[in-house]
Amino acid sequence: MPSAARTLFEKLWDRHVVAQPPGQPALLYVDLHLIHEVTSPQAFAGMRAAGRKLRRPDKTFATMDHDVPTDARPFKILDSEADAQLQALAENFRDFGVRLFDLDSPEQGIVHVIAPELGLTQPGMTIVCGDSHTSTHGAFGALAFGIGTSEVEHVFATQCLWQAKPRTLRLNLEGELPRGATAKDLILHVIGSMGTAGATGHVVEYAGSAVRALSMEERMTVCNMSIEAGARAGMVAPDSVTVDYLRGRRFAPGGGSGLEFEQAAAHWLSLASDPGASFDSERTFAAGEVAPQVTWGTSPGMVAPVTGAVPDPAGIADASARQAAARALEYMALRPGTPIRDIAVDRVFIGSCTNARIEDLERAAALARGRRVASGVRAMVVPGSQAVRREAEARGLDRIFTAAGFEWRQPGCSMCLGMNPDILQPGERCASTSNRNFEGRQGAGGRTHLVSPAMAAAAAIAGHFVDVREFA
Amino acid sequence: MIPFTKLRGRVAVLDRAHVDTDQIIPKQFLKTTGRAGLGRGLFFDWRSDPDFVLNQPASQGAAILIAGENFGCGSSREHAAWALLDFGIRCLIAPSFGDIFYNNCTKNGLLPVRLPAEAVRGLQTAREIEVDLAAQTAGGYRFEIDPFRKQCLLEGLDDIALTLRHQAAIAAFEASQP
Numbered sequence: 004m005p006s007a008a009r010t011l012f013e014k015l016w017d018r019h020v021v022a023q024p025p026g027q028p029a030l031l032y033v034d035l036h037l038i039h040e041v042t043s044p045q046a047f048a049g050m051r052a053a054g055r056k057l058r059r060p061d062k063t064f065a066t067m068d069h070d071v072p073t074d075a076r077p078f079k080i081l082d083s084e085a086d087a088q089l090q091a092l093a094e095n096f097r098d099f100g101v102r103l104f105d106l107d108s109p110e111q112g113i114v115h116v117i118a119p120e121l122g123l124t125q126p127g128m129t130i131v132c133g134d135s136h137t138s139t140h141g142a143f144g145a146l147a148f149g150i151g152t153s154e155v156e157h158v159f160a161t162q163c164l165w166q167a168k169p170r171t172l173r174l175n176l177e178g179e180l181p182r183g184a185t186a187k188d189l190i191l192h193v194i195g196s197m198g199t200a201g202a203t204g205h206v207v208e209y210a211g212s213a214v215r216a217l218s219m220e221e222r223m224t225v226c227n228m229s230i231e232a233g234a235r236a237g238m239v240a241p242d243s244v245t246v247d248y249l250r251g252r253r254f255a256p257g258g259g260s261g262l263e264f265e266q267a268a269a270h271w272l273s274l275a276s277d278p279g280a281s282f283d284s285e286r287t288f289a290a291g292e293v294a295p296q297v298t299w300g301t302s303p304g305m306v307a308p309v310t311g312a313v314p315d316p317a318g319i320a321d322a323s324a325r326q327a328a329a330r331a332l333e334y335m336a337l338r339p340g341t342p343i344r345d346i347a348v349d350r351v352f353i354g355s356c357t358n359a360r361i362e363d364l365e366r367a368a369a370l371a372r373g374r375r376v377a378s379g380v381r382a383m384v385v386p387g388s389q390a391v392r393r394e395a396e397a398r399g400l401d402r403i404f405t406a407a408g409f410e411w412r413q414p415g416c417s418m419c420l421g422m423n424p425d426i427l428q429p430g431e432r433c434a435s436t437s438n439r440n441f442e443g444r445q446g447a448g449g450r451t452h453l454v455s456p457a458m459a460a461a462a463a464i465a466g467h468f469v470d471v472r473e474f475a
Numbered sequence: 476m477i478p479f480t481k482l483r484g485r486v487a488v489l490d491r492a493h494v495d496t497d498q499i500i501p502k503q504f505l506k507t508t509g510r511a512g513l514g515r516g517l518f519f520d521w522r523s524d525p526d527f528v529l530n531q532p533a534s535q536g537a538a539i540l541i542a543g544e545n546f547g548c549g550s551s552r553e554h555a556a557w558a559l560l561d562f563g564i565r566c567l568i569a570p571s572f573g574d575i576f577y578n579n580c581t582k583n584g585l586l587p588v589r590l591p592a593e594a595v596r597g598l599q600t601a602r603e604i605e606v607d608l609a610a611q612t613a614g615g616y617r618f619e620i621d622p623f624r625k626q627c628l629l630e631g632l633d634d635i636a637l638t639l640r641h642q643a644a645i646a647a648f649e650a651s652q653p
Contacts, residue, residue, distance in 0.1 A: 044508035084506035153582035
């Protein structure tokens with residue numbers, strides 16, 4: 004009996020093995036291949052050079068997100084290199100027959116925001132994209148992971164990938180998140196505790212009562228940052244929350260309704276890990292202990308509760324971690340012992356594939372309503388997609404933000420990675436709802452603190468970090 | 476892909492943990508539609524510091540980079556592997572690597588060698604070391620590598636050509652899907 008019990012991951016893996024030659028990794032079938040402009044040009048060039056055609060253009064979808072300016076449209080892209088990259092994408096997609104949600108499309112947006120909202124992302128699928136945050140789609144009970152450009156080309160030509168079977172790790176997140184703590188705080192807390200290489204080589208299944216209680220958008224935030232714990236992928240078993248989210252979505256089975264949809268839903272619900280299924284490792288976290296989090300360093304694991312202080316590297320036992328912390332504090336221009344709440348910000352960025360969905364914007368707007376951004380602070384809100392932007396405007400969130408002094412911008416990756424005009428200037432300090440606080444990530448010399456949307460909005464208004472639980 | 480068999484080369488030591496791919500090749504170099512010439516962007520922000528290891532005379536012409544744990548974590552950008560290769564690095568030695576980066580290296584003939592932290596420290600003082608993929612040794616230490624990846628690296632095999640031998644299985648799989 005126990006031998007027959009399989010994990011969610013194993014069920015998906017087994018269903019997608021096309022070939023398993025002895026002594027080799029498995030050849031795994033890919034159900035959905037998502038593309039953006041930055042990591043695909045060289046793959047298309049390879050295809051052209053070899054005279055190959057895409058095996059399944061019908062399973063391949065593209066958008067433009069990384070390079071695009073978030074100014075009012077239509078705009079002229081002033082950066083000739085970015086322009087060439089976007090042109091190349093448009094050309095490649097015409098030539099190879101792939102569906103592209105380009106800048107004029109009402110569906111355009113960040114690849115990890117639009118695929119779920121269009122219903123392209125479905126439970127039980129294997130999903131890849133030349134982007135490490137592809138782990139986001141695991142929130143639906145899909146096996147979704149980032150790949151490099153060589154692998155993008157491989158999927159173009161074969162619709163498959165060679166994959167060594169990863170190990171499995173179940174993270175049991177139990178209990179209830181306290182008021183003021185969000186999915187972002189939960190995942191930052193987990194990464195802070197496990198370290199940024201804590202899940203390397205593993206596929207994580209997030210389980211437990213705290214995960215079941217999360218909305219789909221919150222599950223996406225958690226799975227999104229699996230890569231920041233080093234994981235290959237993160238997953239949540241499909242349940243009624245998943246099914247309800249997908250109902251009525253355009254690319255869901257049967258267009259999201261009718262018998263075809265109900266049959267698919269019944270199958271999705273059967274994918275959960277069997278009772279007694281075993282994982283290579285398991286850890287349990289108490290969600291009730293999670294406070295709003297703020298990163299203080301240059302790695303997402305360098306994080307503290309907002310009530311805490313910048314740590315003293317001298318107190319870190321491990322030599323390598325001590326050295327890394329000291330280096331991070333130098334880069335971040337922070338002194339050990341500084342209360343997190345005393346750190347002042349110059350910029351605030353609310354957006355990215357981690358936190359640019361409608362619930363994120365609602366939480367930020369709830370803090371911004373009737374208040375003003377502190378003088379000297381520049382704050383921007385960048386919705387994750389045109390659909391999110393439309394919905395936010397229908398709810399009046401744009402007016403709340405602009406009345407408070409936030410910029411309300413067009414969808415794109417924006418200041419998460421600084422590949423477009425939205426960047427930090429050297430020395431600027433930013434409260435950001437994105438996923439990486441690496442040196443120079445948001446602009447050379449820029450200093451990033453990762454936080455939840457509510458914490459970011461509160462920092463914009465106060466001009467420094469504040470505990471949203473006490474923000475009246 | 477260029478095959479990797481045996482290499483005797485000069486060593487450069489980057490003794491930092493968790494070096495992410497944003498550091499290896501910053502965003503402004505990702506707007507290219509080609510793979511060539513990325514060496515100029517390698518560790519771009521750090522290379523403005525004259526004391527940075529790759530600016531040291533002893534590191535000139537290095538073919539082997541000895542790095543810290545979790546090297547290449549973060550973004551999936553294969554530009555990181557292309558930049559290292561373009562700079563002349565053919566082999567990386569570290570206690571651990573980011574998963575996607577590790578994969579990307581092996582698709583480009585750049586050999587990532589995982590060794591225990593003590594062994595990596597032991598190699599940091601070497602000027603030059605020999606890496607033999609067939610024998611799975613680096614500077615006298617034995618390392619593990621997946622046999623399939625090893626074969627592909629040794630022969631410089633193109634993955635796609637290899638996979639296309641399984642055309643029939645792929646077609647059969649597709650036919651079996653609802």
